[in-house]
Amino acid sequence: MYTFLRFVALLFFFGLACFYLVTIPRTLPEETMADLTGDATRGEQVFWAGGCASCHSAAEAEGEERLVLAGGRPFATEFGTFYAPNISPSDAGIGGWSQYDLANAMMRGVSPGAQHYYPAFPFTSYTKADPQDIADLHEFMQTLPASDTPNTPHDVSFPFSIRRVLGGWKLLFFREDWALAEAPTEQVERGRYLVEALGHCAECHTPRNALGGLDTDRWLGGAPSPDGRGSVPNITPGGLDWSEVDIAAYLKSGFTPEFDSAGGEMAEVVQNMSNLTDDDLAAIAAYLKAVPPVEPPAN
Amino acid sequence: MNKYLAGLVMAGLTMAGSAFAESHMSEEDLMKAVTARQSTMKLYAFNLGTLGAMARGTIDYNAEAAEAAAGNLVKLSSMNQMAFWPAGSDMESLEGTKALPALWEDMAGVGEAATAMTEAAVAMEAAAGTDLASLQGAMGALGGACGGCHKAYRASD
Incomplete structure (x- = not known):
């Protein structure tokens, strides 16, 4: 009995030590920002x-x-x-x-x-x-x-x-690592940087699993709205058939090709994006055309 | 401008009043109101489409057509819409609308956004008939005015 208890205690402290080691906040190398x-x-x-x-x-x-x-x-x-x-x-x-x-x-x-x-x-x-x-x-x-x-x-x-x-x-x-591993042109590469890194578009446009991790197999394929009201659309070629010019114009003005205008959080996103250069908006559009199409779920 | 402002404040107040008075409308009647306001939005979109296509160069600039489209926007934005927005016609009460409950909780904000829309439309009317560069210059403010309401009171999709 005593041996068993000692074993349980050891296991507990081993678990605690693992948790401690695995969950240590890891910082960047000091030289990352040097110079x-x-x-x-x-x-x-x-x-x-x-x-x-x-x-x-x-x-x-x-x-x-x-x-x-x-x-x-x-x-x-x-x-x-x-x-x-x-x-x-x-x-x-x-x-x-x-x-x-x-x-x-x-x-x-x-x-x-x-x-x-x-x-x-x-x-x-x-x-x-x-x-x-x-x-x-x-x-x-x-x-x-x-x-x-x-x-x-x-x-x-x-x-x-x-x-x-x-x-x-x-x-x-x-x-x-990049969700779109290969960028075929420099423009798509710039778009990938703006969408996947700075723009963090996937945080809302990609569905999440039960623990809140992104489901990268459905990258930008649309998701329920985080606040539970409505949904965030699929912006891969499987869900969005706008031309690249249309996409760039939407991010600049908020107007869809039908001259509907962005609502909710996306109106706020447009307010930010409208400050980007036309080249960067075109790059975002080119990237969105280059990502694998996610087919809409069959209803 | 004061005429519009007064009209909008009145519309806002009446809307707040009607929100209480008409809280027992049937779903069918509520849907009629939703259809009415969505039809208004389509009229906005149609006229904005003319101006937008000229601004982007997909159709040739035509002063008369541009001024007419902008004039329609002024009329649409100064229309008394109080009956289009009855209480209980938000997206949590009804299917088929993206109007957020926040709209009914912030009549002052709605009034301000509506006034801004009218101002942007009036500015566009003056610009649209002048020349293409003026039209293009007024487009941003008009888009911003649409966003002014949609950002706060319409769900994104």
Whole structure:
């Protein structure tokens, strides 16, 4: 009996040690951002491509207010409600962050205090970003207005309330390889970067499994809306028959080929995308034509 | 402009009143209202289509046609739509609409968005008859005005 108990105790501590090792927040190599100088003008393009304002500005912000990244928007999910944090350059936000801190947050999902971020923050996409773009973005974000709004704690249920658990989640679902492995042209390659890395389009347009990992076999194939209202459309050639010109024009103006106009979250996305160059919008369109078609589910 | 503003505020107030008074409408009647407002949206789309096609160069610019289309947008945006939006006709109560319940909870915001739409349409009417460059310049604000309502009160799909 005593031997058995000792065995159980050993097993328990072994399990605990494994959990500890597997779930350690892993940061980028120190040299990732060494010798990089940020450029705020280029950083503004990264900012719009990355869609930061969609989540981090106040809920009803318009115009210049969208540059005040005070946070506070709620995001209801089946795992709980997440609140976007303040990422303005102030003490309440990320005023003290170095380029390296921002890179770890965006590319590894790890805070300067070495905690895991929840993947409501799309580090799962930003991980594919070019470190130079992060440096430029860092420089641009310093120029934005500061806000003192304190962060609202997330309201997440057990076991996800334990951030360390996210180490396990990352082990299962955190991938750095491209969904479209081969980019046939430079334009598609640029589009792939904008869609898969900065634009994080797949976070809403790709369905998720029970644990919230992306189902990469149905990449951009449409998904239920995260807030439970309606659905996010299939934007592969299996679901979207718009021409490349139509797609680029939609991202610029919000108008579909039938001159309907974008609603909900996508209207917000269009507000960001309309700041990109025509070449970048054309690249996104070219990429969307190059991804494997996902057939709509038969009803 | 004040005429429109007053009209919209009135429409907003009456809408808030009708939201209470008409809460016992049958589903069939609610659907008629949904059809009415979706038909209005189609009229918007048709006229925007003319302007958009000229802006993108897919059809030739024609001052008269452009001005007519923009004028229709002004009329559409200043139409009294209070009966099109009865309480209980949001997407959580009915199939076949993407109107979010938030619309009925924020009449002040709806009024502001509607005013912005009228202003953008009036600006387009002036621009559309001038020349192609002016038309193209007014297109962005018009799209933004559509988005002003859709972002807050319409579900994305």
